[in-house]
Amino acid sequence: MKQFSLCFDKVKKDCLKFIKSQETKADKFKNKEKMIKSFLIPLCFWINSKADKQNPYFVGLAGGQGTGKTTSSSLIKIILSNYFKLKVFRISIDDFYKTRKERIRLSKRVHPMLLTRGVPGTHDTKMMLDFFKKVKSKKFKRLKLPKFNKAVDDRSNKKYWYNLKNRPDVIIFEGWCVGAKPEKNNTLNKTINLMEKNKDKKKIWRKYVNQQLKSKYKNLYSQLSCLIYLKAKNFNLLQKWRLKQERKLLLNSKKNSKLKIMNKEDVLSFMQTYQRITQNMFKNMPQYASIIINLNSNHQIKSAVYKNR
Numbered sequence: 604m605k606q607f608s609l610c611f612d613k614v615k616k617d618c619l620k621f622i623k624s625q626e627t628k629a630d631k632f633k634n635k636e637k638m639i640k641s642f643l644i645p646l647c648f649w650i651n652s653k654a655d656k657q658n659p660y661f662v663g664l665a666g667g668q669g670t671g672k673t674t675s676s677s678l679i680k681i682i683l684s685n686y687f688k689l690k691v692f693r694i695s696i697d698d699f700y701k702t703r704k705e706r707i708r709l710s711k712r713v714h715p716m717l718l719t720r721g722v723p724g725t726h727d728t729k730m731m732l733d734f735f736k737k738v739k740s741k742k743f744k745r746l747k748l749p750k751f752n753k754a755v756d757d758r759s760n761k762k763y764w765y766n767l768k769n770r771p772d773v774i775i776f777e778g779w780c781v782g783a784k785p786e787k788n789n790t791l792n793k794t795i796n797l798m799e800k801n802k803d804k805k806k807i808w809r810k811y812v813n814q815q816l817k818s819k820y821k822n823l824y825s826q827l828s829c830l831i832y833l834k835a836k837n838f839n840l841l842q843k844w845r846l847k848q849e850r851k852l853l854l855n856s857k858k859n860s861k862l863k864i865m866n867k868e869d870v871l872s873f874m875q876t877y878q879r880i881t882q883n884m885f886k887n888m889p890q891y892a893s894i895i896i897n898l899n900s901n902h903q904i905k906s907a908v909y910k911n912r
Contacts, residue, residue, distance in 0.1 A: 669844025
Protein backbone atom coordinates (compact mmCIF):
# COMPACT_ATOMS: atom_id res chain seq x y z
CA MET A 604 0.00 0.00 0.00
CA LYS A 605 1.15 3.50 -0.83
CA GLN A 606 0.65 4.81 2.71
CA PHE A 607 2.87 2.01 4.09
CA SER A 608 5.64 3.06 1.67
CA LEU A 609 5.29 6.71 2.67
CA CYS A 610 5.51 5.71 6.31
CA PHE A 611 8.57 3.53 5.64
CA ASP A 612 10.37 6.43 3.92
CA LYS A 613 9.76 8.60 6.97
CA VAL A 614 10.77 6.11 9.69
CA LYS A 615 13.42 4.04 7.88
CA LYS A 616 16.44 6.04 9.06
CA ASP A 617 15.54 6.00 12.78
CA CYS A 618 14.41 2.36 12.73
CA LEU A 619 17.62 1.15 11.07
CA LYS A 620 19.70 3.28 13.44
CA PHE A 621 18.01 1.59 16.42
CA ILE A 622 18.50 -1.88 14.92
CA LYS A 623 22.20 -1.15 14.38
CA SER A 624 22.52 -0.21 18.06
CA GLN A 625 21.22 -3.69 18.97
CA GLU A 626 23.59 -5.61 16.71
CA THR A 627 26.94 -7.13 17.54
CA LYS A 628 29.66 -8.19 15.09
CA ALA A 629 28.56 -11.80 15.42
CA ASP A 630 24.82 -11.15 15.50
CA LYS A 631 23.33 -9.07 12.68
CA PHE A 632 19.62 -8.61 11.92
CA LYS A 633 18.51 -10.11 8.60
CA ASN A 634 15.64 -8.86 6.40
CA LYS A 635 15.22 -5.81 8.61
CA GLU A 636 13.59 -3.64 5.93
CA LYS A 637 11.01 -6.35 5.22
CA MET A 638 10.28 -6.71 8.95
CA ILE A 639 9.61 -2.97 9.25
CA LYS A 640 7.69 -2.48 6.00
CA SER A 641 5.67 -5.70 5.79
CA PHE A 642 4.88 -6.31 9.45
CA LEU A 643 5.61 -3.52 11.92
CA ILE A 644 4.24 -0.62 9.85
CA PRO A 645 0.87 -2.36 9.16
CA LEU A 646 0.74 -3.19 12.89
CA CYS A 647 1.26 0.50 13.74
CA PHE A 648 -1.51 1.54 11.34
CA TRP A 649 -3.77 -0.93 13.17
CA ILE A 650 -2.80 0.49 16.59
CA ASN A 651 -3.29 4.06 15.35
CA SER A 652 -6.79 3.19 14.10
CA LYS A 653 -7.69 1.92 17.58
CA ALA A 654 -5.97 4.57 19.68
CA ASP A 655 -8.11 7.29 21.20
CA LYS A 656 -6.21 10.38 22.27
CA GLN A 657 -8.76 11.01 25.03
CA ASN A 658 -7.64 7.85 26.86
CA PRO A 659 -4.34 5.95 26.80
CA TYR A 660 -4.41 2.83 24.59
CA PHE A 661 -2.72 -0.09 26.37
CA VAL A 662 -0.86 -2.43 24.02
CA GLY A 663 0.13 -5.70 25.70
CA LEU A 664 3.11 -7.28 23.92
CA ALA A 665 3.92 -10.85 24.95
CA GLY A 666 6.38 -13.49 23.82
CA GLY A 667 8.78 -16.02 25.27
CA GLN A 668 12.30 -15.13 26.33
CA GLY A 669 14.48 -14.00 23.45
CA THR A 670 11.62 -13.50 20.94
CA GLY A 671 12.56 -9.85 20.40
CA LYS A 672 9.98 -8.03 22.51
CA THR A 673 12.29 -5.14 23.35
CA THR A 674 13.37 -4.67 19.73
CA SER A 675 9.82 -4.93 18.38
CA SER A 676 8.32 -2.60 20.99
CA SER A 677 11.09 -0.03 20.48
CA LEU A 678 10.54 -0.03 16.70
CA ILE A 679 6.76 0.24 17.17
CA LYS A 680 7.38 3.25 19.41
CA ILE A 681 9.60 4.91 16.76
CA ILE A 682 6.96 4.40 14.02
CA LEU A 683 4.01 5.57 16.14
CA SER A 684 5.93 8.62 17.37
CA ASN A 685 7.58 9.70 14.11
CA TYR A 686 4.83 9.02 11.60
CA PHE A 687 1.59 9.17 13.60
CA LYS A 688 2.82 11.84 16.06
CA LEU A 689 1.49 9.86 19.02
CA LYS A 690 2.96 10.16 22.50
CA VAL A 691 4.20 6.64 23.22
CA PHE A 692 5.61 5.18 26.42
CA ARG A 693 7.01 1.66 26.58
CA ILE A 694 7.80 -0.24 29.74
CA SER A 695 8.43 -3.87 30.57
CA ILE A 696 6.69 -5.91 33.23
CA ASP A 697 10.29 -6.82 34.18
CA ASP A 698 10.81 -3.27 35.43
CA PHE A 699 8.21 -3.98 38.12
CA TYR A 700 10.01 -6.95 39.67
CA LYS A 701 10.03 -6.93 43.44
CA THR A 702 13.37 -5.90 44.91
CA ARG A 703 15.86 -8.58 45.81
CA LYS A 704 15.12 -8.03 49.53
CA GLU A 705 11.38 -8.47 48.91
CA ARG A 706 11.98 -11.68 46.95
CA ILE A 707 14.20 -13.03 49.73
CA ARG A 708 11.35 -12.45 52.19
CA LEU A 709 8.86 -14.05 49.78
CA SER A 710 11.12 -17.08 49.28
CA LYS A 711 11.28 -17.62 53.04
CA ARG A 712 7.55 -17.11 53.54
CA VAL A 713 6.19 -19.17 50.62
CA HIS A 714 8.82 -21.14 48.66
CA PRO A 715 12.59 -20.85 47.99
CA MET A 716 12.07 -20.80 44.20
CA LEU A 717 10.35 -17.40 44.48
CA LEU A 718 13.74 -15.80 45.05
CA THR A 719 14.25 -16.23 41.28
CA ARG A 720 12.68 -13.30 39.41
CA GLY A 721 10.39 -14.04 36.49
CA VAL A 722 7.18 -15.84 37.34
CA PRO A 723 3.89 -14.21 38.39
CA GLY A 724 4.20 -13.42 42.07
CA THR A 725 7.70 -11.92 41.73
CA HIS A 726 6.38 -8.58 40.38
CA ASP A 727 4.97 -5.66 42.35
CA THR A 728 1.36 -5.84 41.10
CA LYS A 729 0.25 -3.01 43.38
CA MET A 730 2.78 -0.70 41.74
CA MET A 731 1.64 -1.77 38.24
CA LEU A 732 -2.06 -1.28 39.02
CA ASP A 733 -1.26 2.10 40.54
CA PHE A 734 0.58 3.07 37.34
CA PHE A 735 -2.38 1.95 35.18
CA LYS A 736 -4.80 3.92 37.35
CA LYS A 737 -2.75 7.13 37.45
CA VAL A 738 -1.99 7.18 33.74
CA LYS A 739 -5.72 6.97 32.95
CA SER A 740 -6.55 9.92 35.19
CA LYS A 741 -7.65 13.19 33.57
CA LYS A 742 -5.66 14.91 36.32
CA PHE A 743 -2.45 13.18 35.27
CA LYS A 744 0.70 14.44 36.93
CA ARG A 745 4.31 13.45 36.41
CA LEU A 746 5.11 9.82 37.28
CA LYS A 747 8.33 8.14 38.33
CA LEU A 748 8.41 4.47 37.35
CA PRO A 749 10.99 1.83 38.23
CA LYS A 750 13.74 0.38 36.09
CA PHE A 751 15.08 -3.06 36.86
CA ASN A 752 18.75 -3.89 36.32
CA LYS A 753 19.00 -7.58 35.38
CA ALA A 754 22.78 -7.47 35.48
CA VAL A 755 22.63 -6.97 39.27
CA ASP A 756 19.23 -8.67 39.72
CA ASP A 757 17.71 -5.73 41.55
CA ARG A 758 15.82 -2.48 41.02
CA SER A 759 17.91 0.43 39.76
CA ASN A 760 18.63 3.46 41.90
CA LYS A 761 15.71 5.94 41.76
CA LYS A 762 17.79 8.50 39.85
CA TYR A 763 17.69 6.09 36.85
CA TRP A 764 13.91 5.52 36.94
CA TYR A 765 11.56 6.51 34.11
CA ASN A 766 10.28 10.05 34.41
CA LEU A 767 6.89 10.21 32.68
CA LYS A 768 6.10 13.90 32.28
CA ASN A 769 3.05 13.77 29.97
CA ARG A 770 0.14 11.37 29.72
CA PRO A 771 0.84 9.01 26.78
CA ASP A 772 -1.56 8.28 23.92
CA VAL A 773 -0.20 4.71 23.68
CA ILE A 774 1.42 2.59 26.38
CA ILE A 775 3.35 -0.50 25.27
CA PHE A 776 3.45 -2.92 28.17
CA GLU A 777 5.71 -5.82 27.25
CA GLY A 778 6.82 -9.00 28.95
CA TRP A 779 7.16 -12.73 28.60
CA CYS A 780 4.06 -13.51 30.71
CA VAL A 781 1.89 -10.51 29.76
CA GLY A 782 -1.64 -11.79 29.13
CA ALA A 783 -0.91 -15.29 30.46
CA LYS A 784 -3.88 -17.18 31.90
CA PRO A 785 -3.90 -19.73 34.73
CA GLU A 786 -4.07 -23.45 34.08
CA LYS A 787 -6.50 -25.94 35.60
CA ASN A 788 -5.47 -27.25 39.00
CA ASN A 789 -5.34 -30.89 37.87
CA THR A 790 -2.67 -30.13 35.21
CA LEU A 791 -0.39 -28.77 37.94
CA ASN A 792 0.10 -32.31 39.27
CA LYS A 793 2.40 -33.41 36.46
CA THR A 794 5.97 -32.09 36.63
CA ILE A 795 7.31 -30.76 33.31
CA ASN A 796 11.05 -30.54 34.06
CA LEU A 797 13.73 -31.57 36.56
CA MET A 798 13.48 -28.32 38.51
CA GLU A 799 9.82 -28.90 39.33
CA LYS A 800 10.50 -32.56 40.08
CA ASN A 801 13.41 -31.87 42.45
CA LYS A 802 12.57 -28.48 43.98
CA ASP A 803 8.77 -28.34 43.99
CA LYS A 804 7.78 -31.82 45.13
CA LYS A 805 4.80 -30.56 47.13
CA LYS A 806 3.60 -28.30 44.25
CA ILE A 807 3.65 -25.22 46.54
CA TRP A 808 5.52 -23.04 44.01
CA ARG A 809 3.37 -24.12 41.04
CA LYS A 810 0.12 -23.55 42.93
CA TYR A 811 1.23 -20.15 44.24
CA VAL A 812 2.22 -18.90 40.75
CA ASN A 813 -1.01 -20.21 39.22
CA GLN A 814 -3.07 -18.53 41.96
CA GLN A 815 -1.34 -15.22 41.18
CA LEU A 816 -2.46 -15.57 37.55
CA LYS A 817 -6.02 -16.30 38.70
CA SER A 818 -6.20 -13.19 40.87
CA LYS A 819 -3.87 -10.17 40.77
CA TYR A 820 -2.54 -10.72 37.24
CA LYS A 821 -6.00 -11.40 35.82
CA ASN A 822 -7.09 -8.01 37.14
CA LEU A 823 -3.98 -6.36 35.69
CA TYR A 824 -4.24 -7.93 32.22
CA SER A 825 -7.98 -7.22 31.95
CA GLN A 826 -7.05 -3.54 31.57
CA LEU A 827 -5.07 -4.04 28.36
CA SER A 828 -6.72 -2.65 25.22
CA CYS A 829 -5.18 -5.31 22.96
CA LEU A 830 -2.69 -8.15 23.13
CA ILE A 831 0.06 -8.88 20.58
CA TYR A 832 1.83 -12.24 20.84
CA LEU A 833 5.27 -13.01 19.35
CA LYS A 834 5.03 -16.77 18.81
CA ALA A 835 8.11 -18.95 18.48
CA LYS A 836 7.95 -22.52 17.19
CA ASN A 837 8.97 -24.24 20.41
CA PHE A 838 10.66 -23.94 23.80
CA ASN A 839 14.04 -25.23 22.52
CA LEU A 840 14.29 -22.27 20.17
CA LEU A 841 13.60 -19.88 23.04
CA GLN A 842 16.46 -21.44 25.00
CA LYS A 843 18.79 -20.91 22.04
CA TRP A 844 17.71 -17.28 21.63
CA ARG A 845 17.95 -16.58 25.35
CA LEU A 846 21.55 -17.86 25.41
CA LYS A 847 22.35 -15.48 22.56
CA GLN A 848 20.74 -12.66 24.55
CA GLU A 849 22.91 -13.41 27.57
CA ARG A 850 26.07 -13.35 25.43
CA LYS A 851 25.03 -9.92 24.18
CA LEU A 852 24.49 -8.73 27.76
CA LEU A 853 28.00 -9.92 28.60
CA LEU A 854 29.47 -8.00 25.64
CA ASN A 855 27.59 -4.82 26.54
CA SER A 856 28.43 -4.91 30.24
CA LYS A 857 31.61 -3.47 31.65
CA LYS A 858 33.69 -6.04 33.48
CA ASN A 859 32.39 -5.88 36.99
CA SER A 860 32.53 -8.65 39.58
CA LYS A 861 29.12 -7.59 40.93
CA LEU A 862 27.32 -8.21 37.63
CA LYS A 863 25.16 -11.32 37.64
CA ILE A 864 25.81 -12.55 34.07
CA MET A 865 24.61 -16.13 33.62
CA ASN A 866 26.52 -18.98 32.00
CA LYS A 867 24.81 -21.59 29.81
CA GLU A 868 23.84 -23.86 32.72
CA ASP A 869 22.45 -20.90 34.66
CA VAL A 870 20.32 -19.78 31.69
CA LEU A 871 18.88 -23.25 31.03
CA SER A 872 18.15 -23.69 34.74
CA PHE A 873 16.61 -20.21 34.96
CA MET A 874 14.37 -20.92 31.97
CA GLN A 875 12.88 -23.99 33.63
CA THR A 876 11.02 -21.61 35.95
CA TYR A 877 9.43 -20.05 32.83
CA GLN A 878 8.69 -23.29 30.99
CA ARG A 879 5.24 -24.19 32.35
CA ILE A 880 3.61 -20.82 31.64
CA THR A 881 5.48 -20.37 28.34
CA GLN A 882 4.24 -23.73 27.03
CA ASN A 883 0.69 -22.93 28.11
CA MET A 884 0.97 -19.63 26.25
CA PHE A 885 2.12 -21.47 23.09
CA LYS A 886 -1.04 -23.53 23.30
CA ASN A 887 -3.63 -20.99 24.45
CA MET A 888 -2.50 -17.48 23.51
CA PRO A 889 -3.40 -17.79 19.79
CA GLN A 890 -7.03 -18.29 20.85
CA TYR A 891 -7.36 -14.93 22.58
CA ALA A 892 -4.53 -12.61 21.45
CA SER A 893 -5.58 -9.74 19.15
CA ILE A 894 -2.59 -10.32 16.83
CA ILE A 895 -0.28 -13.31 16.55
CA ILE A 896 3.14 -12.64 15.02
CA ASN A 897 4.66 -15.96 13.99
CA LEU A 898 8.46 -16.23 14.11
CA ASN A 899 10.50 -18.72 12.10
CA SER A 900 13.50 -20.65 13.40
CA ASN A 901 15.83 -17.91 12.12
CA HIS A 902 14.28 -15.40 14.51
CA GLN A 903 12.43 -13.55 11.74
CA ILE A 904 8.76 -12.66 11.37
CA LYS A 905 7.10 -15.21 9.10
CA SER A 906 3.49 -14.02 9.24
CA ALA A 907 1.03 -11.89 11.21
CA VAL A 908 -2.52 -13.03 11.98
CA TYR A 909 -5.03 -10.34 13.00
CA LYS A 910 -7.81 -11.82 15.11
CA ASN A 911 -9.45 -8.57 16.19
CA ARG A 912 -9.80 -6.03 13.38
